Amino acid sequence: NAGVTQTPKFRVLKTGQSMTLLCAQDMNHEYMYWYRQDPGMGLRLIHYSVGEGTTAKGEVPDGYNVSRLKKQNFLLGLESAAPSQTSVYFCASSYSAGGYGYTFGSGTRLTVV
């Protein structure tokens, strides 16, 4: 019972490179989220999904794209990485929208140089 799995765990990118972060959950949750966590700040929502085939913008969506082609997977893409996107990225899933039952992945540490 893995819960929420994020890959990769670490990555170093050069400015302008692209990459995709993968989030997979095995709990049949409808809702999935991508957050970023920066030193001294709370988690900030990048994008979220309320079900397969749907996505929506969160607080800080610029520079990111997402896709939810399958219910269990939520992908976060960086088309042209910038140093300001250096952060720890967390994926989460939940069975409802009300903040209940959030399960977080273990994070992806991304450094853009």
Added chain:
Amino acid sequence: GESVGLHLPTLSVQEGDNSIINCAYSNSASDYFIWYKQESGKGPQFIIDIRSNMDKRQGQRVTVLLNKTVKHLSLQIAATQPGDSAVYFCAEVLSGGYNKLIFGAGTRLAVHP
């Protein structure tokens, strides 16, 4: 990870003492609050939650107090153990449409033997 803890307030306690971690929230319309624990290199883990129609809720070794008058939450940990060392942060849930979670920046708890 470790970088999350930079610039955060730190509470240092002796093993066996009680810990009180405080959080001020921003929106008087928030109707649900959650405390999370984040250990180094891991994702946030749910500790305890409380609805806005309650003042106090107890769990195993943890108690959350809610003061809506001054928009303040506290997390009390009884008989603090070394395994409690982590970053703790609160989240408030704003209802309506997509129920938005707003996360606080967190407090680092350091437990000394």
